[in-house]
Amino acid sequence: MPELPDVEYYRRYFNATALRQRIAHIHMHEPRLLEATSPQGLGRALKGRHFVSTQRHGKYLFAETDGDNWLVLHFGMSGELHYTKNGESEPEHTQFSIEFGNFHRLDYIAPRKLGHIALVKSPQYCIEAKTLGPDALAIDEETFVEQAAKRRGGIKAWLMDQHSLAGIGNLYSDEILFQCRLHPRTAVADLDDKDLSRIYRTTQRVLEKAIECKADPAQLPESFLLPHRHTGGLCPRCNGALGYIDSAGRTAWLCPGCQG
DNA sequence: AGGACGCCCTGTTCGC
DNA sequence: TGCGAACAGGGCGTCC
Numbered sequence: 001m002p003e004l005p006d007v008e009y010y011r012r013y014f015n016a017t018a019l020r021q022r023i024a025h026i027h028m029h030e031p032r033l034l035e036a037t038s039p040q041g042l043g044r045a046l047k048g049r050h051f052v053s054t055q056r057h058g059k060y061l062f063a064e065t066d067g068d069n070w071l072v073l074h075f076g077m078s079g080e081l082h083y084t085k086n087g088e089s090e091p092e093h094t095q096f097s098i099e100f101g102n103f104h105r106l107d108y109i110a111p112r113k114l115g116h117i118a119l120v121k122s123p124q125y126c127i128e129a130k131t132l133g134p135d136a137l138a139i140d141e142e143t144f145v146e147q148a149a150k151r152r153g154g155i156k157a158w159l160m161d162q163h164s165l166a167g168i169g170n171l172y173s174d175e176i177l178f179q180c181r182l183h184p185r186t187a188v189a190d191l192d193d194k195d196l197s198r199i200y201r202t203t204q205r206v207l208e209k210a211i212e213c214k215a216d217p218a219q220l221p222e223s224f225l226l227p228h229r230h231t232g233g234l235c236p237r238c239n240g241a242l243g244y245i246d247s248a249g250r251t252a253w254l255c256p257g258c259q260g
Numbered sequence: 261a262g263g264a265c266g267c268c269c270t271g272t273t274c275g276c
Numbered sequence: 277t278g279c280g281a282a283c284a285g286g287g288c289g290t291c292c
Contacts, residue, residue, distance in 0.1 A: 003285065032268095059286080077286050078270085093270090112269045114286060153262050161262095162287080171285050217285095249264070250285085 002059055002075035004136055004167030005210035010073075010081045011056045014063060014106070017083035022101035023049050023065075030095040033110070035072075035118040045069055045119050046098070055123050057135050058166025062123040069119050072126055076114030082107045127166075136167035137207050144200045148188050155191070156184035157248035159203075168203070170250040171217070171226060175206050177252075178225035183260045184247040229253045 002010070023046045028039040037045075049065040056062070061073040073079075082091050086103035096108040096117055108117070120126045134143055147165060151158045158164055159173040168176070177184055179202045180195075191199070206224075213219035217226035223236050233242045235255035244253045 006285085074286085076269085077284065079286095110269095111271060112284085112286095114269060116287095151261090157262070160286095169285055174285095246264095248262095251283085 002077075002079055003169035003172050003215075004056075004059060004207055005172070005213075005215035006080075007056055007059050007061050007075065007167075008137075008211050009215045010075070011054050011061050013081055013083070014051075014054050014061065017104075018063070018098065018100070018106045019051050019054070021050060021104075023047055023051075023098055024101050024103075025099040027097040027099065028095075029097075030110075030113055033095055033113065033115055033117045035116050037119050042117070042119065046071065057123060057127050058132055058162055059169070060123075060126065060130075060132070060166075062120075062126070069121060070123060070126075072116070072118040072120055072123075073108065074116040076110060076112060076116070078112040079108065079110040079115040082109055131163050132166040133162065133164045134166065136165045136203060139165065141197060141200045144203075145193060145196045148191065148196050151188040153188065154185040154247065155182060155188050155199075156252055158188050160248055160250070167207070170252070171229070172206060172210065174229065174253050175210075175225050176203050178254060178259065179206060181258050181260075184245065184252040184254060225253065225255075 026043050026046050028042060031039050034042065045067060046065065049067045051063045052066050053064045054062060059074060063071045084090060084105045084107050091107055091109050093109050093111040094107040095110050095113060098106045133147065156173050156177060159168045159176060160170065180199050209220065220226050228234060228236055228242060235242055235258060238255065238257050240255060240257040242253055243256050244251050
């Protein structure tokens, strides 16, 4: 699931549940998810501390503690957060759990175990270490156009490249390209400034709407691609059958009629 | 550089 | 119906 809108939703969920509580214990069931630290190291950094703020960059969520470091959460292909009240059983596939002084817990759930958990001195440190590009929602139009000028390949690969633009994955790149009526393999170099301006504005609108809909494709407007992005789905614009191709190593859904 | 691939994981869906 | 193969919304390393 987790692309930028999902992670932004998790960030707000984190704020609403975990902020300002005393961290009593941590439970790490899958130490392989840790980057550059151990369960003991994580425990030393978090135990007795409080989360005081959060940030998001692309698909990464950062939670600041009052101990001069930040917890980094990345959700891979299947991660999510769940606030589990005292007495409720732990959700299936919980890999990491933060228990607070009131015995409620924030559970990190990841059936496919493809996410990562780390500690860093600052979000900026992590962004630089992973050479992430500008956040897809925070970027201004001028920088967006500058990023495009550096690219020679296809547009879907560009939108999904976290080093160029952070936050957009397979689903939302499909949505943006559908709304722009562009084929996923359109060469970025063939786009003019007017095209790029339109893509920029569509990207902002799509991401904002997705966040508003809690990143649930089923809640998106009927005019969007995502609610119809499945076998047998019809284009909400021309009513033709949607199809898919392989592009940038993923399954790219599109309307063959509307997107050339 | 960018695209194609394999791999990391495991639950679900597909096809014979 | 049953079972193995293919696939799923991410990201990294390698090769061409």
